[in-house]
Amino acid sequence: MSFEARRGEILGFLGPNGAGKSTTIRILCGLLRPSGGRAEIAGIDVARYPEKVRANIGYMSQKFSLYSDLSVGENLRFFGGVYGVRGDRLAKRLAFAVNMAGLKDREDTLVADLSGGWKQRLALGCAVLHEPAILFLDEPTSGVDPASRRRFWDLIYSLAGDGVCVVITTHYMDEAEYCNRIALINAGKLAALGSPSELKRSAIHGEILLIEGDDPGGMLEALEGSPGVHDVAPFGSSLHIVVDDATRDQPAIEALLKQHELGWSRIEPIKPTLEDVFVQLVGGDRARAPGS
Amino acid sequence: MTEAQTPAIEVHDLVKRFGGAPAIRGVSFDCAPGEVFGFVGPDGAGKTTIMRLLAAVMRPDEGSIAIEGMDAIADPERVRSRVSYMPQRFGLYEDLTVDENIEFFAQLFGISPHDREERATRFLAASGMTPFRKRRAGQLSGGMKQKLGLTCALIHTPKVLLLDEPTAGVDPVSRRDFWRILYGLRREGVAIIVATSYLDEAERCTRLGLLREGRMLYCDTPSTLKALMPGEIIAIISHRARSVREAVVGINGVKGVILMGDSVHVVVDDAARRTQELEAAMRQRSVSFDGIERISPSIEDLFVSLLTGEEQSSATRQ
Numbered sequence: 001m002s003f004e005a006r007r008g009e010i011l012g013f014l015g016p017n018g019a020g021k022s023t024t025i026r027i028l029c030g031l032l033r034p035s036g037g038r039a040e041i042a043g044i045d046v047a048r049y050p051e052k053v054r055a056n057i058g059y060m061s062q063k064f065s066l067y068s069d070l071s072v073g074e075n076l077r078f079f080g081g082v083y084g085v086r087g088d089r090l091a092k093r094l095a096f097a098v099n100m101a102g103l104k105d106r107e108d109t110l111v112a113d114l115s116g117g118w119k120q121r122l123a124l125g126c127a128v129l130h131e132p133a134i135l136f137l138d139e140p141t142s143g144v145d146p147a148s149r150r151r152f153w154d155l156i157y158s159l160a161g162d163g164v165c166v167v168i169t170t171h172y173m174d175e176a177e178y179c180n181r182i183a184l185i186n187a188g189k190l191a192a193l194g195s196p197s198e199l200k201r202s203a204i205h206g207e208i209l210l211i212e213g214d215d216p217g218g219m220l221e222a223l224e225g226s227p228g229v230h231d232v233a234p235f236g237s238s239l240h241i242v243v244d245d246a247t248r249d250q251p252a253i254e255a256l257l258k259q260h261e262l263g264w265s266r267i268e269p270i271k272p273t274l275e276d277v278f279v280q281l282v283g284g285d286r287a288r289a290p291g292s
Numbered sequence: 293m294t295e296a297q298t299p300a301i302e303v304h305d306l307v308k309r310f311g312g313a314p315a316i317r318g319v320s321f322d323c324a325p326g327e328v329f330g331f332v333g334p335d336g337a338g339k340t341t342i343m344r345l346l347a348a349v350m351r352p353d354e355g356s357i358a359i360e361g362m363d364a365i366a367d368p369e370r371v372r373s374r375v376s377y378m379p380q381r382f383g384l385y386e387d388l389t390v391d392e393n394i395e396f397f398a399q400l401f402g403i404s405p406h407d408r409e410e411r412a413t414r415f416l417a418a419s420g421m422t423p424f425r426k427r428r429a430g431q432l433s434g435g436m437k438q439k440l441g442l443t444c445a446l447i448h449t450p451k452v453l454l455l456d457e458p459t460a461g462v463d464p465v466s467r468r469d470f471w472r473i474l475y476g477l478r479r480e481g482v483a484i485i486v487a488t489s490y491l492d493e494a495e496r497c498t499r500l501g502l503l504r505e506g507r508m509l510y511c512d513t514p515s516t517l518k519a520l521m522p523g524e525i526i527a528i529i530s531h532r533a534r535s536v537r538e539a540v541v542g543i544n545g546v547k548g549v550i551l552m553g554d555s556v557h558v559v560v561d562d563a564a565r566r567t568q569e570l571e572a573a574m575r576q577r578s579v580s581f582d583g584i585e586r587i588s589p590s591i592e593d594l595f596v597s598l599l600t601g602e603e604q605s606s607a608t609r610q
Contacts, residue, residue: 012553015463016466017462116335142460142461147596148334174490177552181554196555197529220472237513
C-alpha cells in the first residue's frame with residue numbers, strides 16, 4: 001500500500017471490517033512494525049523512531065477513552081500529563097480544549113453526565129492537547145446524532161484549517177463525503193484513492209438507474225439476476241440498479257417490469273452514490289462489476 | 293398497501309417518565325404491515341425508550357399501544373410472540389456456533405426444526421452467511437454478528453420487528469445485506485421500526501419520525517419531509533473549500549454554508565436566482581471551482597436544518 005497525505009488534508013479510510021484500516025493506522029502510530037515498506041509521519045520513519053512519532057500524533061478511538069468518574073477538567077489535565085504538556089502551555093491548551101468542546105463553565109461536570117456529542121468533542125480536545133501535526137480518528141462518530149456530528153466536523157475542519165493532517169476511518173458514507181480524499185481499502189490493498197466526486201465520477205464500471213415504485217421488493221425479485229442487470233440494491237421505496245449503459249438499457253428494464261405487472265412512479269439515470277462505489281469495489285460476489 | 297388494513301402498531305399519546313422528568317411526552321404514530329418506519333433524532337430524544345415500550349420491556353405511564361389491534365399494555369404476554377426486539381447489543385452466545393445460536397432461539401419460541409431450517413437457510417443465504425454456519429459467534433465480524441442477530445430475532449416469524457441502531461459499526465456491504473433481508477420481510481407483511489442516527493439508514497425507511505426531547509416534531513415520507521427543507525442547496529465543487537466559504541458568506545439570500553470533502557453546500561433562498569451571484573462572487577475573489585449545481589437536500593441536511601431552526605425559533609420567540 002502506498003499513499004501520502006498533506007498538511008491540512010482530511011483523508012478518509014473506508015473499507016469492510018478486516019480490510020486493514022486499523023492495522024495501517026497502528027503502523028502509522030508506531031505501534032506495529034511494517035513487515036515491508038516504509039512509512040514516514042511528519043518526516044520521521046515510524047519503524048525506527050516510534051517514540052518520536054508519538055509526540056507528533058493525536059489519536060481518538062470510537063470508545064472515546066475518557067474517564068467517566070473524573071470531571072471534564074480532570075480528564076484534560078490527565079491527558080495533558082500523558083502527553084507531557086506542562087506549565088503555561090498546559091493552561092493555554094486546557095483553555096483551548098474546553099472552548100473547542102463548548103464545555104466552558106462545565107469543567108467540574110463528571111464525564112459520566114455528558115451526552116454522546118459532548119463526550120466526543122471532549123475526547124477530541126484531549127487528543128489535540130499536545131498540538132499534534134497528525135490526528136488519527138478511528139470511527140469517531142459512532143452512535144452520535146446528526147446535529148452533533150455536524151458540529152464535530154466543524155471542529156475537524158478548523159483543525160485542518162490550522163494545518164493538521166487528519167486521517168479518519170468510518171463506515172458511514174454521509175461522513176465519508178466530508179473527507180477531502182478517500183482511500184478505499186480492501187483485503188489489505190488500496191482499491192481506490194480520490195476525492196468523493198472523483199470516485200463517484202470514475203471509480204465504478206457501468207451506470208446507475210434509479211427506479212421508484214410501490215413494490216420495491218417485487219421489483220428487486222424481478223430484476224435481480226436478469227440479463228444486463230449487474231446489481232440491485234433497495235433504498236426505501238426505490239432501487240439502485242447497476243447496468244452497463246443506463247440510456248440504452250432502460251427500455252429493456254421497463255419491459256421486464258411490465259411483464260411482471262410492476263408499476264413505477266419514477267425511473268431515471270442517477271449519479272452513483274459513494275455507497276454504490278464502495279459496494280462495487282469491495283462488495284465481493286454479490287456486487288460484481290460488469291464484465292468481471 | 294390497502295387502506296382498510298389494521299395497523300400492525302398503533303400508538304396514542306404515549307408518555308414515559310423516569311423519576312420526575314418525562315422522557316416521552318405524548319407520542320402518537322402507527323405503522324402498517326410492510327412498512328419501514330424510522331425514528332431519527334438527537335441523543336436523548338427518546339428513540340430507545342420508545343423501542344423498549346413497544347417491546348413491552350417496560351410500561352408507559354400514559355397512552356396506549358396496540359399490536360395488531362390488541363392492547364399491548366394490558367396483555368403483554370399475548371403480543372410478545374408477535375414482536376421481535378433487537379436491541380443495540382443483541383444477546384448472542386459467543387461460544388456457540390451460528391447454527392447453535394439459531395437453534396437456541398428457535399427452541400425458546402417453540403419453533404419446529406423444519407420451520408427453523410427453512411427460515412435459517414433463507415436468511416443466512418440472503419446475508420451471505422451460509423459458509424459460516426459452523427463458526428462460533430465470538431469469531432464473527434461485527435457485521436456478521438448483526439446479521440446473525442437478525443436471523444435469530446426473525447426465527448419465530450414476528451409481525452413486528454423493532455431494531456435499535458441495527459447497523460452501527462457495520463460496513464456498507466453488510467449493511468446492504470442486512471437491508472436486503474428487511475425488504476424481504478416487508479413482502480411478508482412484517483412491520484419494521486428502526487431507530488437510527490445515520491442518514492444512510494434513514495433514507496431507506498418508507499416513513500420517518502423526527503424525535504426531539506420526547507416529542508415527535510415531524511412524521512412523513514422521506515421525500516415529503518425533504519420538501520419541508522427551508523431553502524435550496526447549491527453544491528460548489530472546489531479543492532479550496534475554505535476560500536469558497538469566505539467568498540459566499542454574507543451574500544444576500546445565503547442562509548448557511550456547509551463544508552464537505554471536496555465541495556461546499558450553500559443553503560440559499562432561491563437556487564435559480566443565486567447561482568449566478570455565487571459564481572460572480574467567486575470570480576471576483578479569484579476562487580477557482582470545478583462545478584456548481586443545485587442538488588437535492590439529503591435527510592441529514594433536512595434534519596440539521598429543522599433542528600437548528602427549532603432552536604432558533606424558540607430562542608427568538610417573544
